[in-house]
Amino acid sequence: MFDVWLLAQQRKGDIEDATYGLIAEARRVLAESETKGSVTAVVMGPASDTALSDLGTYGVNKVLHIFSEFMERYQGGLFAGIFYNLVKRDRPTCILMAQTAETDDLGPRLAALAETSFVRRAMDFKMDADGNARAVRPVANGHLFEEVSFDWKKAPPVVSFMPSVLFDTKPDMEEKAEVVSESPDLAPEYMKTAIVDITEAPPENLDIEEADIIVAGGRGVGKGDAFDIIHELARAIDGTVAGTRPVIDWGTLPYKRQIGQTGKYVAPRLIINCGISGANEYTAGMEKSQQVIAIDLNPRARIFRFADLGVQGDVREILPLLIARIKELKTE
Protein backbone atom coordinates (compact mmCIF):
# COMPACT_ATOMS: atom_id res chain seq x y z
CA MET A 1 0.00 0.00 0.00
CA PHE A 2 1.32 3.43 -0.95
CA ASP A 3 0.84 6.33 1.41
CA VAL A 4 1.57 9.48 -0.60
CA TRP A 5 2.13 12.42 1.70
CA LEU A 6 1.89 16.05 0.77
CA LEU A 7 2.58 19.17 2.74
CA ALA A 8 -0.51 21.40 2.73
CA GLN A 9 0.97 24.80 3.54
CA GLN A 10 -1.15 27.35 5.34
CA ARG A 11 -0.83 31.09 5.64
CA LYS A 12 -2.51 32.68 8.65
CA GLY A 13 -4.74 29.61 8.92
CA ASP A 14 -5.84 29.51 5.26
CA ILE A 15 -4.72 26.60 3.12
CA GLU A 16 -2.45 27.86 0.30
CA ASP A 17 -3.93 27.55 -3.21
CA ALA A 18 -0.99 25.50 -4.53
CA THR A 19 -2.11 22.69 -2.18
CA TYR A 20 -5.03 21.80 -4.43
CA GLY A 21 -2.80 21.30 -7.47
CA LEU A 22 -0.46 19.31 -5.26
CA ILE A 23 -3.30 17.01 -4.21
CA ALA A 24 -4.04 16.40 -7.91
CA GLU A 25 -0.35 15.50 -8.40
CA ALA A 26 -0.44 13.13 -5.40
CA ARG A 27 -3.51 11.40 -6.84
CA ARG A 28 -1.82 11.14 -10.24
CA VAL A 29 1.36 9.65 -8.72
CA LEU A 30 -0.76 7.08 -6.90
CA ALA A 31 -2.92 6.24 -9.95
CA GLU A 32 0.10 5.87 -12.27
CA SER A 33 1.86 3.61 -9.77
CA GLU A 34 -1.03 1.15 -10.25
CA THR A 35 -0.75 0.40 -6.56
CA LYS A 36 -3.47 0.73 -3.95
CA GLY A 37 -2.92 3.44 -1.40
CA SER A 38 -3.95 6.70 0.15
CA VAL A 39 -3.16 10.40 0.09
CA THR A 40 -2.29 12.07 3.39
CA ALA A 41 -1.98 15.83 3.83
CA VAL A 42 0.27 17.14 6.60
CA VAL A 43 -0.74 20.56 7.90
CA MET A 44 1.58 22.28 10.36
CA GLY A 45 0.30 25.35 12.13
CA PRO A 46 -3.16 26.88 12.51
CA ALA A 47 -6.06 25.83 10.24
CA SER A 48 -9.80 25.55 10.80
CA ASP A 49 -11.50 22.15 11.15
CA THR A 50 -13.60 22.85 8.04
CA ALA A 51 -10.60 23.80 5.90
CA LEU A 52 -8.90 20.57 7.00
CA SER A 53 -11.81 18.18 6.44
CA ASP A 54 -12.65 19.90 3.11
CA LEU A 55 -9.31 18.66 1.77
CA GLY A 56 -11.18 15.35 1.40
CA THR A 57 -13.35 16.84 -1.36
CA TYR A 58 -10.15 17.25 -3.42
CA GLY A 59 -9.09 13.64 -2.85
CA VAL A 60 -7.16 13.63 0.44
CA ASN A 61 -7.98 10.57 2.55
CA LYS A 62 -6.39 11.65 5.80
CA VAL A 63 -5.13 14.91 7.29
CA LEU A 64 -2.43 15.00 9.95
CA HIS A 65 -2.79 18.34 11.67
CA ILE A 66 0.04 19.31 13.98
CA PHE A 67 -0.39 22.44 16.01
CA SER A 68 0.62 24.14 19.21
CA GLU A 69 0.83 27.80 20.22
CA PHE A 70 4.48 28.00 19.17
CA MET A 71 3.63 26.87 15.61
CA GLU A 72 1.78 30.04 14.57
CA ARG A 73 4.71 30.91 12.34
CA TYR A 74 7.06 28.72 10.28
CA GLN A 75 10.31 27.85 12.09
CA GLY A 76 12.69 25.81 9.93
CA GLY A 77 14.50 23.64 12.51
CA LEU A 78 11.42 22.99 14.58
CA PHE A 79 9.04 22.19 11.71
CA ALA A 80 11.62 19.91 10.08
CA GLY A 81 12.17 18.08 13.40
CA ILE A 82 8.43 17.63 13.96
CA PHE A 83 7.87 16.50 10.37
CA TYR A 84 10.78 14.08 10.59
CA ASN A 85 9.32 12.43 13.70
CA LEU A 86 6.04 11.88 11.81
CA VAL A 87 7.92 10.36 8.87
CA LYS A 88 9.87 8.07 11.19
CA ARG A 89 6.69 6.92 12.88
CA ASP A 90 4.32 6.55 9.88
CA ARG A 91 6.78 5.72 7.05
CA PRO A 92 5.11 7.41 4.05
CA THR A 93 6.04 6.32 0.52
CA CYS A 94 7.03 9.83 -0.57
CA ILE A 95 6.56 13.44 0.51
CA LEU A 96 5.37 16.03 -2.01
CA MET A 97 5.51 19.81 -1.58
CA ALA A 98 4.84 22.90 -3.66
CA GLN A 99 8.07 24.84 -4.21
CA THR A 100 7.99 28.02 -2.15
CA ALA A 101 10.51 29.96 -0.07
CA GLU A 102 9.33 27.90 2.93
CA THR A 103 9.76 24.49 1.28
CA ASP A 104 13.15 25.58 -0.14
CA ASP A 105 14.12 25.72 3.54
CA LEU A 106 12.09 22.79 4.89
CA GLY A 107 12.79 20.28 2.09
CA PRO A 108 16.59 20.02 2.53
CA ARG A 109 16.28 20.02 6.34
CA LEU A 110 13.77 17.17 6.25
CA ALA A 111 15.75 15.22 3.64
CA ALA A 112 18.92 15.56 5.74
CA LEU A 113 17.18 14.33 8.89
CA ALA A 114 15.52 11.42 7.06
CA GLU A 115 18.74 10.67 5.14
CA THR A 116 16.82 10.72 1.90
CA SER A 117 16.88 12.60 -1.43
CA PHE A 118 15.32 15.99 -2.11
CA VAL A 119 14.37 17.07 -5.63
CA ARG A 120 13.59 20.76 -5.91
CA ARG A 121 11.38 22.27 -8.63
CA ALA A 122 10.25 19.02 -10.24
CA MET A 123 8.02 19.18 -13.32
CA ASP A 124 7.10 15.53 -13.13
CA PHE A 125 7.41 12.68 -10.64
CA LYS A 126 6.57 8.98 -10.92
CA MET A 127 6.93 5.89 -8.76
CA ASP A 128 6.28 2.20 -9.25
CA ALA A 129 5.68 -0.64 -6.85
CA ASP A 130 9.20 -2.06 -7.37
CA GLY A 131 10.95 0.88 -5.70
CA ASN A 132 11.72 2.94 -8.81
CA ALA A 133 11.08 6.67 -8.63
CA ARG A 134 11.84 9.28 -11.30
CA ALA A 135 11.63 13.05 -11.27
CA VAL A 136 12.14 15.52 -14.12
CA ARG A 137 13.36 19.03 -13.43
CA PRO A 138 14.55 21.91 -15.63
CA VAL A 139 18.22 22.89 -15.52
CA ALA A 140 20.35 25.49 -17.35
CA ASN A 141 17.65 28.16 -17.19
CA GLY A 142 15.07 25.82 -18.67
CA HIS A 143 17.13 24.93 -21.74
CA LEU A 144 17.61 21.34 -20.55
CA PHE A 145 15.55 18.84 -18.61
CA GLU A 146 17.19 16.41 -16.24
CA GLU A 147 15.70 13.06 -15.25
CA VAL A 148 16.70 11.88 -11.79
CA SER A 149 16.08 8.31 -10.63
CA PHE A 150 16.19 6.91 -7.12
CA ASP A 151 15.01 3.99 -5.03
CA TRP A 152 12.11 5.06 -2.84
CA LYS A 153 12.20 1.87 -0.80
CA LYS A 154 15.42 2.99 0.90
CA ALA A 155 13.86 6.19 2.24
CA PRO A 156 10.83 8.30 1.22
CA PRO A 157 11.97 10.91 -1.33
CA VAL A 158 11.05 14.55 -0.77
CA VAL A 159 9.96 16.33 -3.97
CA SER A 160 8.95 19.95 -4.43
CA PHE A 161 6.99 20.80 -7.59
CA MET A 162 7.40 23.96 -9.63
CA PRO A 163 4.38 26.21 -8.97
CA SER A 164 3.70 26.44 -12.72
CA VAL A 165 2.90 22.71 -12.98
CA LEU A 166 0.38 22.82 -10.15
CA PHE A 167 -2.96 23.56 -11.72
CA ASP A 168 -5.93 25.13 -10.05
CA THR A 169 -8.27 22.19 -9.39
CA LYS A 170 -11.86 21.95 -8.29
CA PRO A 171 -13.23 19.61 -5.61
CA ASP A 172 -14.66 16.49 -7.24
CA MET A 173 -15.50 14.28 -4.26
CA GLU A 174 -18.23 14.18 -1.66
CA GLU A 175 -16.20 12.76 1.21
CA LYS A 176 -14.58 14.75 3.98
CA ALA A 177 -11.07 13.77 5.01
CA GLU A 178 -10.38 12.01 8.30
CA VAL A 179 -8.61 14.64 10.42
CA VAL A 180 -6.13 13.54 13.09
CA SER A 181 -4.98 16.44 15.25
CA GLU A 182 -1.85 16.10 17.33
CA SER A 183 0.37 18.22 19.48
CA PRO A 184 3.97 18.26 18.35
CA ASP A 185 6.43 16.01 20.13
CA LEU A 186 9.14 18.68 20.07
CA ALA A 187 9.35 21.85 22.06
CA PRO A 188 10.79 25.25 21.04
CA GLU A 189 14.01 24.36 22.89
CA TYR A 190 14.76 22.23 19.86
CA MET A 191 15.20 25.37 17.78
CA LYS A 192 18.72 26.50 17.11
CA THR A 193 17.38 29.62 15.42
CA ALA A 194 14.03 31.35 15.69
CA ILE A 195 12.28 33.64 13.23
CA VAL A 196 11.16 36.54 15.37
CA ASP A 197 9.68 38.83 12.74
CA ILE A 198 8.66 38.85 9.09
CA THR A 199 8.32 42.00 7.04
CA GLU A 200 6.03 41.51 4.07
CA ALA A 201 7.35 42.94 0.81
CA PRO A 202 4.95 45.22 -1.04
CA PRO A 203 3.17 43.02 -3.66
CA GLU A 204 4.83 45.04 -6.42
CA ASN A 205 8.25 43.68 -5.38
CA LEU A 206 7.29 40.05 -4.68
CA ASP A 207 9.20 37.25 -6.34
CA ILE A 208 7.37 36.83 -9.67
CA GLU A 209 7.17 33.05 -9.17
CA GLU A 210 5.14 33.58 -6.02
CA ALA A 211 2.95 36.41 -7.29
CA ASP A 212 -0.77 36.04 -7.55
CA ILE A 213 -1.18 38.97 -9.94
CA ILE A 214 1.49 40.05 -12.44
CA VAL A 215 1.63 43.18 -14.58
CA ALA A 216 4.18 42.52 -17.32
CA GLY A 217 5.58 45.14 -19.67
CA GLY A 218 7.33 44.66 -23.00
CA ARG A 219 9.15 46.73 -25.58
CA GLY A 220 5.87 48.40 -26.54
CA VAL A 221 5.71 50.17 -23.15
CA GLY A 222 9.03 51.93 -23.63
CA LYS A 223 12.18 52.48 -21.59
CA GLY A 224 12.92 54.31 -18.33
CA ASP A 225 10.17 56.68 -17.19
CA ALA A 226 7.72 55.36 -19.77
CA PHE A 227 7.79 52.07 -17.83
CA ASP A 228 6.54 53.77 -14.63
CA ILE A 229 2.98 53.23 -15.81
CA ILE A 230 3.48 49.46 -15.34
CA HIS A 231 4.54 50.02 -11.70
CA GLU A 232 1.55 52.31 -11.22
CA LEU A 233 -0.90 49.71 -12.53
CA ALA A 234 0.75 47.02 -10.37
CA ARG A 235 0.35 49.19 -7.26
CA ALA A 236 -3.31 49.88 -8.10
CA ILE A 237 -4.18 46.16 -8.24
CA ASP A 238 -1.67 44.79 -5.69
CA GLY A 239 0.21 43.14 -8.53
CA THR A 240 3.88 42.31 -9.09
CA VAL A 241 5.94 43.81 -11.91
CA ALA A 242 7.66 41.66 -14.55
CA GLY A 243 8.91 42.10 -18.09
CA THR A 244 10.15 40.59 -21.33
CA ARG A 245 13.80 40.16 -22.20
CA PRO A 246 14.20 43.47 -24.07
CA VAL A 247 13.04 45.30 -20.92
CA ILE A 248 15.65 43.43 -18.88
CA ASP A 249 18.32 44.07 -21.55
CA TRP A 250 17.57 47.82 -21.35
CA GLY A 251 18.18 47.67 -17.60
CA THR A 252 14.64 48.91 -16.90
CA LEU A 253 13.97 45.83 -14.71
CA PRO A 254 16.42 43.42 -13.06
CA TYR A 255 16.91 39.93 -14.53
CA LYS A 256 14.97 38.30 -11.66
CA ARG A 257 11.82 39.94 -13.13
CA GLN A 258 12.18 38.38 -16.59
CA ILE A 259 9.47 35.95 -17.65
CA GLY A 260 10.29 33.27 -20.22
CA GLN A 261 12.49 30.48 -21.34
CA THR A 262 15.66 32.18 -20.13
CA GLY A 263 13.88 33.92 -17.26
CA LYS A 264 11.31 32.56 -14.82
CA TYR A 265 8.25 30.40 -15.31
CA VAL A 266 5.22 31.98 -13.69
CA ALA A 267 1.65 30.80 -13.08
CA PRO A 268 -0.25 33.65 -11.42
CA ARG A 269 -4.00 33.90 -11.05
CA LEU A 270 -3.93 36.91 -13.37
CA ILE A 271 -1.33 38.33 -15.75
CA ILE A 272 -1.75 41.58 -17.67
CA ASN A 273 0.62 41.73 -20.67
CA CYS A 274 1.26 45.26 -21.93
CA GLY A 275 3.04 45.96 -25.22
CA ILE A 276 4.27 42.37 -25.49
CA SER A 277 4.20 40.60 -28.86
CA GLY A 278 4.10 37.07 -27.35
CA ALA A 279 7.23 35.43 -28.77
CA ASN A 280 7.52 31.69 -27.96
CA GLU A 281 10.38 32.32 -25.59
CA TYR A 282 8.15 34.65 -23.55
CA THR A 283 4.89 32.68 -23.64
CA ALA A 284 6.72 29.48 -22.57
CA GLY A 285 7.18 31.22 -19.24
CA MET A 286 3.59 32.42 -18.69
CA GLU A 287 1.27 30.03 -20.52
CA LYS A 288 0.21 28.31 -17.26
CA SER A 289 -1.27 31.59 -15.97
CA GLN A 290 -4.93 31.25 -15.07
CA GLN A 291 -6.37 34.47 -16.52
CA VAL A 292 -4.51 36.33 -19.25
CA ILE A 293 -5.15 39.90 -20.39
CA ALA A 294 -3.17 41.38 -23.30
CA ILE A 295 -3.00 44.99 -24.47
CA ASP A 296 -1.18 45.56 -27.76
CA LEU A 297 -1.28 47.89 -30.77
CA ASN A 298 -0.99 45.07 -33.25
CA PRO A 299 -4.25 43.13 -33.62
CA ARG A 300 -2.26 40.18 -35.02
CA ALA A 301 0.17 40.03 -32.08
CA ARG A 302 0.78 36.39 -31.02
CA ILE A 303 0.05 37.24 -27.38
CA PHE A 304 -3.68 37.48 -28.22
CA ARG A 305 -3.72 33.71 -28.84
CA PHE A 306 -3.09 33.23 -25.14
CA ALA A 307 -5.45 35.95 -23.92
CA ASP A 308 -8.79 35.45 -22.22
CA LEU A 309 -9.30 39.18 -22.77
CA GLY A 310 -7.50 41.06 -25.53
CA VAL A 311 -7.48 44.84 -25.92
CA GLN A 312 -6.13 46.32 -29.13
CA GLY A 313 -4.77 49.78 -28.59
CA ASP A 314 -1.97 52.01 -27.34
CA VAL A 315 -0.83 51.25 -23.79
CA ARG A 316 -0.06 54.96 -23.29
CA GLU A 317 -3.77 55.70 -23.77
CA ILE A 318 -5.32 52.58 -22.23
CA LEU A 319 -3.27 52.19 -19.04
CA PRO A 320 -3.91 55.70 -17.60
CA LEU A 321 -7.65 55.22 -18.20
CA LEU A 322 -7.57 51.77 -16.61
CA ILE A 323 -5.64 52.99 -13.54
CA ALA A 324 -7.98 55.96 -13.09
CA ARG A 325 -11.02 53.67 -13.26
CA ILE A 326 -9.52 51.20 -10.75
CA LYS A 327 -8.81 54.06 -8.33
CA GLU A 328 -12.38 55.32 -8.77
CA LEU A 329 -13.79 51.87 -8.06
CA LYS A 330 -11.59 51.56 -4.98
CA THR A 331 -12.86 54.83 -3.52
CA GLU A 332 -16.45 53.85 -4.25
Ligand SMILES: Cc1cc2nc3c(=O)[nH]c(=O)nc-3n(C[C@H](O)[C@H](O)[C@H](O)COP(=O)(O)OP(=O)(O)OC[C@H]3O[C@@H](n4cnc5c(N)ncnc54)[C@H](O)[C@@H]3O)c2cc1C
Ligand atom coordinates in the same frame (compact mmCIF):
# COMPACT_ATOMS: atom_id res chain seq x y z
C1 LIG B 1 17.37 31.81 -26.97
C2 LIG B 1 16.41 32.91 -26.70
C3 LIG B 1 15.85 33.01 -25.46
C4 LIG B 1 14.95 34.03 -25.17
N1 LIG B 1 14.39 34.11 -23.93
C5 LIG B 1 13.46 35.05 -23.70
C6 LIG B 1 12.82 35.13 -22.44
O1 LIG B 1 13.10 34.36 -21.50
N2 LIG B 1 11.88 36.08 -22.25
C7 LIG B 1 11.53 36.95 -23.23
O2 LIG B 1 10.65 37.79 -23.00
N3 LIG B 1 12.14 36.92 -24.42
C8 LIG B 1 13.09 36.00 -24.67
N4 LIG B 1 13.70 35.99 -25.88
C9 LIG B 1 13.40 37.08 -26.82
C10 LIG B 1 12.11 36.83 -27.58
O3 LIG B 1 12.39 36.09 -28.75
C11 LIG B 1 11.45 38.17 -28.01
O4 LIG B 1 12.39 38.91 -28.76
C12 LIG B 1 10.97 39.00 -26.84
O5 LIG B 1 10.13 38.23 -26.01
C13 LIG B 1 10.17 40.18 -27.38
O6 LIG B 1 9.83 41.02 -26.33
P1 LIG B 1 8.63 42.05 -26.47
O7 LIG B 1 7.36 41.34 -26.71
O8 LIG B 1 8.75 42.96 -25.32
O9 LIG B 1 9.06 42.90 -27.74
P2 LIG B 1 8.50 42.92 -29.23
O10 LIG B 1 8.48 41.54 -29.80
O11 LIG B 1 9.25 43.95 -29.94
O12 LIG B 1 6.99 43.34 -29.05
C14 LIG B 1 6.56 44.62 -28.68
C15 LIG B 1 5.06 44.67 -28.81
O13 LIG B 1 4.64 45.94 -28.37
C16 LIG B 1 3.60 46.38 -29.22
N5 LIG B 1 3.55 47.85 -29.10
C17 LIG B 1 4.44 48.77 -29.55
N6 LIG B 1 4.08 49.99 -29.13
C18 LIG B 1 2.94 49.83 -28.43
C19 LIG B 1 2.06 50.72 -27.75
N7 LIG B 1 2.31 52.04 -27.70
N8 LIG B 1 0.95 50.21 -27.13
C20 LIG B 1 0.68 48.88 -27.18
N9 LIG B 1 1.47 48.01 -27.81
C21 LIG B 1 2.59 48.48 -28.41
C22 LIG B 1 3.97 45.86 -30.59
O14 LIG B 1 2.82 45.79 -31.42
C23 LIG B 1 4.55 44.50 -30.25
O15 LIG B 1 3.57 43.49 -30.28
C24 LIG B 1 14.61 34.99 -26.19
C25 LIG B 1 15.18 34.86 -27.45
C26 LIG B 1 16.07 33.86 -27.71
C27 LIG B 1 16.65 33.75 -29.07
